[in-house]
Amino acid sequence: MTGILVLAGTPIGDISDAPPRLAAELAGADVVAAEDTRRLRRLTQALGVQTTGRVVSYFEGNEAARTPELVEALAGGARVLLVTDAGMPSVSDPGYRLVAAAVEKDIKVTAVPGPSAVLTALALSGLPVDRFCFEGFLPRKAGERLSRLREVAEERRTLVYFEAPHRLDDTLAAMAEVLGAQRRAAVCRELTKTYEEIKRGPLGELAAWAAEGVRGEITVVVEGAPDKGAEDLDAAELVRRVQVREEAGERRKEAIAAVAAEAGIPKRDVFDAVVAAKNAARTTP
Numbered sequence: 420m421t422g423i424l425v426l427a428g429t430p431i432g433d434i435s436d437a438p439p440r441l442a443a444e445l446a447g448a449d450v451v452a453a454e455d456t457r458r459l460r461r462l463t464q465a466l467g468v469q470t471t472g473r474v475v476s477y478f479e480g481n482e483a484a485r486t487p488e489l490v491e492a493l494a495g496g497a498r499v500l501l502v503t504d505a506g507m508p509s510v511s512d513p514g515y516r517l518v519a520a521a522v523e524k525d526i527k528v529t530a531v532p533g534p535s536a537v538l539t540a541l542a543l544s545g546l547p548v549d550r551f552c553f554e555g556f557l558p559r560k561a562g563e564r565l566s567r568l569r570e571v572a573e574e575r576r577t578l579v580y581f582e583a584p585h586r587l588d589d590t591l592a593a594m595a596e597v598l599g600a601q602r603r604a605a606v607c608r609e610l611t612k613t614y615e616e617i618k619r620g621p622l623g624e625l626a627a628w629a630a631e632g633v634r635g636e637i638t639v640v641v642e643g644a645p646d647k648g649a650e651d652l653d654a655a656e657l658v659r660r661v662q663v664r665e666e667a668g669e670r671r672k673e674a675i676a677a678v679a680a681e682a683g684i685p686k687r688d689v690f691d692a693v694v695a696a697k698n699a700a701r702t703t704p
Contacts, residue, residue, distance in 0.1 A: 420496055421494055423499070425498065425529055425531060428506060436611060451470050453476060454503040458504050477517070479513060506533070536638050546640055573644045576643045587637055592630075607640065
């Protein structure tokens with residue numbers, strides 16, 4: 420008989436949030452694959468449990484090379500437990516390759532549900548949570564980051580991102596530039612930990628706040644694009660939408676047509692707004 424792959428959620432801050440099944444799985448697994456074996460050791464000590472199976476590292480740097488080894492163990496009947504530093508494996512963490520490989524071999528995959536930074540941040544943000552999309556980490560390079568943000572500029576679902584504290588100010592500034600300085604957002608810092616903080620406000624204000632320096636684990640929740648009717652779209656908003664599409668690679672004619680179709684107004688109205696903005700820019704000293 421083949422084994423079973425167990426994905427186990429781990430606490431994102433407060434150790435007492437660990438699901439009861441986690442301790443049993445850690446004690447009973449034949450193989451424990453951990454993103455960081457030192458953190459695994461601290462986790463087992465905090466839970467008062469001892470692993471009896473083989474412990475191996477499984478992180479971004481060796482994920483591709485170690486996956487075949489773990490699949491072989493699963494094929495031989497082993498119970499393999501996969502844990503990451505915090506949260507659920509394979510959600511912006513190692514695990515996807517192993518899950519895909521196990522599924523391909525028709526090996527059973529199950530999970531021990533646990534804390535989630537994505538869902539916790541959504542719940543605390545004060546923003547709509549009926550529909551959302553998780554975008555993970557934005558690219559480090561400024562140009563690539565702006566390009567990625569332009570792809571979701573008109574996304575109406577709430578957006579969720581992870582970000583490193585030393586890049587937060589640049590990310591929020593880029594979001595304000597592309598999505599609009601008045602777009603509502605929430606920066607969730609150190610969730611479930613002693614110094615948990617939820618900072619809510621327009622992207623422009625949050626960018627200025629973050630410029631002073633922010634520390635800790637960061638999750639950013641951003642309001643989706645407003646569902647504006649034609650009567651709500653002023654000339655400046657029409658021009659902004661055309662610019663976003665142009666910066667994403669569309670020709671101006673195509674961008675104008677697309678924006679007009681979205682707004683349900685004649686293309687001529689959008690064209691006139693773009694021309695007026697261009698003329699105003701030329702005459703501005």
